[in-house]
Amino acid sequence: MTSLDAFATAKLDALAAQSLRRDLVSTARSAGTVVERGGRRYLSFSCNDYLNLSHHPAVLAAAREAIDRYGIGSGASRLVTGNHPLYDALEERLARLKGAEACCVFGSGYLTNTGVIPALAGRGDLIVVDEWAHACIMAGSRMSGAAVHVFRHNDVAHADALLTAHRAAHRHALLLTDGVFSMDGDLAPLPALGRLARAHDAWLMADDAHGIGVLGGGRGSSYAFDEPADVPLQMGTLSKAIGGYGGYLCASRPVVELMKSRARTLVYSTGLPPPVVAAAIAALDLIAADPSLAEGPIAKARLFTRRAGLPDPQSPIVPVLVGEAEAALAASRMLAEEGYLVVAIRPPTVPAGTARLRLTFTPAHPDQDVERLADLVRERVLGNVS
Numbered sequence: 083m084t085s086l087d088a089f090a091t092a093k094l095d096a097l098a099a100q101s102l103r104r105d106l107v108s109t110a111r112s113a114g115t116v117v118e119r120g121g122r123r124y125l126s127f128s129c130n131d132y133l134n135l136s137h138h139p140a141v142l143a144a145a146r147e148a149i150d151r152y153g154i155g156s157g158a159s160r161l162v163t164g165n166h167p168l169y170d171a172l173e174e175r176l177a178r179l180k181g182a183e184a185c186c187v188f189g190s191g192y193l194t195n196t197g198v199i200p201a202l203a204g205r206g207d208l209i210v211v212d213e214w215a216h217a218c219i220m221a222g223s224r225m226s227g228a229a230v231h232v233f234r235h236n237d238v239a240h241a242d243a244l245l246t247a248h249r250a251a252h253r254h255a256l257l258l259t260d261g262v263f264s265m266d267g268d269l270a271p272l273p274a275l276g277r278l279a280r281a282h283d284a285w286l287m288a289d290d291a292h293g294i295g296v297l298g299g300g301r302g303s304s305y306a307f308d309e310p311a312d313v314p315l316q317m318g319t320l321s322k323a324i325g326g327y328g329g330y331l332c333a334s335r336p337v338v339e340l341m342k343s344r345a346r347t348l349v350y351s352t353g354l355p356p357p358v359v360a361a362a363i364a365a366l367d368l369i370a371a372d373p374s375l376a377e378g379p380i381a382k383a384r385l386f387t388r389r390a391g392l393p394d395p396q397s398p399i400v401p402v403l404v405g406e407a408e409a410a411l412a413a414s415r416m417l418a419e420e421g422y423l424v425v426a427i428r429p430p431t432v433p434a435g436t437a438r439l440r441l442t443f444t445p446a447h448p449d450q451d452v453e454r455l456a457d458l459v460r461e462r463v464l465g466n467v468s
């Protein structure tokens with residue numbers, strides 16, 4: 083065996099010994115929430131396609147039309163020839179939905195965070211970030227070269243203490259958080275973080291990957307409170323409720339213009355395929371036309387939590403904490419035998435000892451299945467957690 087293969091094999095064996103090895107499973111999703119895996123059909127509670135827009139007829143029609151008109155690929159970076167005319171329409175819609183002056187679309191949410199953060203902060207600057215922020219916020223923060231300080235999850239007083247201690251010694255400061263936390267489904271206290279950022283002349287950026295389309299009448303987590311939160315940097319993804327792929331930053335015009343020159347993941351990466359951009363436009367039009375659409379996923383999540391005896395959800399994401407990775411896998415296997423796909427989430431995606439089932443809900447989940455799943459979770463998963 084070569085030293086390279088020996089390295090990879092030893093790493094894989096060590097991961098398997100801790101129930102942390104990952105495998106890709108071929109999964110065919112059809113309209114709604116049904117998936118096929120290994121020759122079996124399941125009702126899936128593990129997709130982030132919260133509004134089932136990935137298969138909506140109007141979204142598919144828009145994508146097909148864009149293929150016919152512009153082809154399948156954009157052919158180059160947006161700064162070369164990849165900036166096909168659909169981009170303007172998408173950025174205009176996103177900026178309007180988010181109440182921002184302008185918008186810049188990136189290749190994905192991951193590429194947005196790893197492009198935006200280093201374009202705004204570098205050596206000599208300060209980043210203060212929630213400990214549970216998404217992996218790509220952490221990656222962008224590390225890549226930036228700024229001094230990074232992590233505050234306890236949703237602890238505004240701790241963020242304040244870190245800014246008080248370190249702000250004066252740094253040129254610029256970024257305050258970073260998820261708007262909706264992807265593995266727990268809880269919301270960040272965005273209004274309080276907005277005030278804190280202003281007080282310290284820090285720039286608040288919230289990742290709304292799981293908020294757009296499903297909170298605040300579809301406008302996202304900044305609009306999920308009594309008053310809109312003051313979030314000058316609203317980023318998110320088009321891969322969840324929007325049903326497709328891509329990422330965005332909504333911000334002031336100068337900030338958006340700066341991204342086009344300085345965000346390396348925009349400058350040095352090919353533009354999105356035209357059908358993907360067209361699909362996002364169609365999805366956003368559906369969301370803007372009917373703000374009540376956004377309420378469907380969280381209503382199903384509430385049906386589940388009330389029946390399972392869990393706290394009311396703040397988003398369509400419901401975690402069921404199990405503890406050890408092996409126990410989470412066993413719970414997932416039990417639910418699969420009952421016809422439900424609920425993927426186990428293990429470290430390092432979540433902290434050690436907090437392996438869990440992560441459930442997501444959509445309007446297409448039949449009530450009787452949501453209730454049966456809640457009964458199974460209450461009796462056979464939560465009943466076994468000590």
Ligand SMILES: Cc1ncc(COP(=O)(O)O)c(C=O)c1O
Pocket residue numbers: 190191192193216218260262264289291292319320321328329
């Ligand atoms: C909070 C959060 N931010 C960013 C991302 C990355 O987005 P994308 O899948 O578009 O790269 C995800 C999920 O994948 C996420 O959950």
